[in-house]
Amino acid sequence: MRSNSSLPHAASSRSLNVITAALLLSVSAAASAALAPSTLTRDNGAPVGDNQNSQTAGPTGPTLLQDAHLLQKLQRFDRERVPERVVHARGTGAHGVFTVSDDISDLSRAKVFTMGSQTPVFVRFSAVIHGSHSPETLRDPRGFATKFYTTEGNWDLVGNNLPVFFIRDAMKFPDMVHSLKPAPDTNLQDPNRFFDFFSQTPEATHMLTRLYTDYGIPKNYRTMDGNGVHAYKFINAAGQYSYVKFHWKSQQGEHNLTGAQAAKIQSTDFNHATRDLISAINKGDFPKWDLFVQVLKPEQLASFDFDALDATKIWPGLPERKIGTMTLNRNPGNIFQETEQSAFAPSNVVPGIETSEDRLLQGRLFSYADTQSYRIGANALQLPINRPRNQVVSNNQDGSMNAGMRTGSINYEPSRLSGVSQDEAFKSSALPLVGSTQQARITKTLNFRQAGEYYRSLTATEKKNLISNLAGDLGQVTHQDTLYAMLSFFQKADPEYGRSISAAVSADPIRVAREAAALRE
Structure with a gap:
């Protein structure tokens, strides 16, 4: 049986833990306050310079x-x-x-x-x-x-x-x-969240137009x-x-x-x-x-x-x-x-x-x-x-639930002992490259035209359903800058398209037209 003499020491330890935790929380809060407004970082804390574009080998080359x-x-x-x-x-x-x-x-x-x-x-x-x-x-x-x-x-x-x-x-x-x-806090899908993202992603206009037709x-x-x-x-x-x-x-x-x-x-x-x-x-x-x-x-x-x-x-x-x-x-x-x-x-x-x-x-x-x-x-x-x-002839080995039949002592290549080698007949094609590494968007974006062309290809019924479907979600957006940015994208794609969806969500057509006029393809 434990002696009662240990109780004061345990209580003292708990008090110390509470004080330590409080100090850590205060330091954490101070650090958070010092960082606000925060800069986006990687998991190692290094700041991110471009979160929109991958590094590529020149303007037309592959990702690095x-x-x-x-x-x-x-x-x-x-x-x-x-x-x-x-x-x-x-x-x-x-x-x-x-x-x-x-x-x-x-x-x-x-x-x-x-x-x-x-x-x-x-x-x-x-x-x-x-x-x-x-x-x-x-x-x-x-x-x-x-x-x-x-x-x-x-x-x-x-x-x-x-x-x-x-x-x-x-x-x-x-x-x-x-x-x-x-959303991580409610576990509910929310148009306010995804239109917030898409309102700053104009290239999505084409896909959104197709998705909100009945083909969605x-x-x-x-x-x-x-x-x-x-x-x-x-x-x-x-x-x-x-x-x-x-x-x-x-x-x-x-x-x-x-x-x-x-x-x-x-x-x-x-x-x-x-x-x-x-x-x-x-x-x-x-x-x-x-x-x-x-x-x-x-x-x-x-x-x-x-x-x-x-x-x-x-x-x-x-x-x-x-x-x-x-x-x-x-x-x-x-x-x-x-x-x-x-x-x-x-x-x-x-x-x-x-x-x-x-x-x-x-x-x-x-x-x-x-x-x-x-x-x-x-x-x-x-x-x-x-x-x-x-x-399959591979030197990849082991790992969880490996059901392969690898045998022998040679698990590497090149080897004079294995009888296995590469075949240059299956080398990849050669791609000519120019320029320097970069992080920049493509130069010929043309974000809206194909969305407009697709809208104009729809029948009257298909257009009506598109507007109804889109208004059902877009009408739930409460942030006005997000709402008008999205409406301006649709207006830029096709004036009729923009006017129809703007009317469906009771938006100001003058503001929509003004913001659309400022957009570049």
Whole structure:
């Protein structure tokens, strides 16, 4: 039994702890006060000089690995959720086959495009922002990720149903998602937060315009298109490269839901899109998509009055070339093992397909593979759903849940003993570079024109629904500078568009017109 003589000493210790804690709090408060208004810093406390633009090799070159701030933002962002995906948490998937119908050996040497060949695929459809148990009727871009199990390794074509994106630089990606996710203090999604971000991100005007049409709520996964969004490169046998954009065109046609239709479905079934896909495949009504590409030669890039590698832009008027058709014909046997453990990354390419200098894509090359390694584990690609069909010969080793069959003493290269070596036939294409390293936005932004062109392409009913959908969220914005900045973006895109949405939220049209006139493309 403890002696009572210890009680005064314990009380004294508690008093000392209270005093120490109080002193620490006062020092912390003083330090916080000294820093206000604060300068944005990295996690090591170093101030950030540019939080809007990644470091690049000149105005047209790729993003640099030395950009520690960019890497840290993406690394920390990738590790915010365990184990649910940070984005694309709500999804469903199916197996199928891709059949090639056109010889494109003039463009790419990739064996997946061999005329008449059939390649097994796994597709995961998803919503982007909302959680794993959210209704499938919410307004949100839809993910369309396809894993091709080619004879040369796995190729992941990771895209969305809409052909453009909100931002053009990966530096903005964690901030954009934070603004769209529920607020950290209330756990509620709030238009005041995401329009605060977008009101200072004018390049988002195009994507927002598309998202707030009825295309922002596809009827189901079978009746929506898919787009690679980014430009990629095709490399032919001669080593020549072309820039390409991918488009999955649904043979079922594109069909969407109005806000009223979505609300009615949500009241009875918040899994309607997953249920529709599973039911169709079980009945033998196998959905199909045709794969098309647009092609640009490198010398054509400069002919555009916007940056053709900007993910907020489409390539208008450029013809599409059909490559083949994908058919989904088998549902997963286990959702967790297949759909949820599937790991997609745009860095998973094969010979004949490469990534472009698109700044957003450059960040995704790191972020997607990194988040899958964190979410599932370092050996995620050894799982059956992610495992290549061809043999993997790699010196990567060990790690959690390693199921590989590595044997022998040679785990390095070069080696005279292993019989394994590199093959220079598969070296990457050469990209000419000029200029110096920099952190600056692209020069040809053209933030508003394509949004206006898209608005004018809509029918009267589609325009009416767009204004109604957009006003429903924009009308909740209480900060007047944020509200008028957004309205000026839409006015700059198209005067009728701006006037219509301004009237819908009872804004001052004179102020909107004045702020729009001050904007530059």
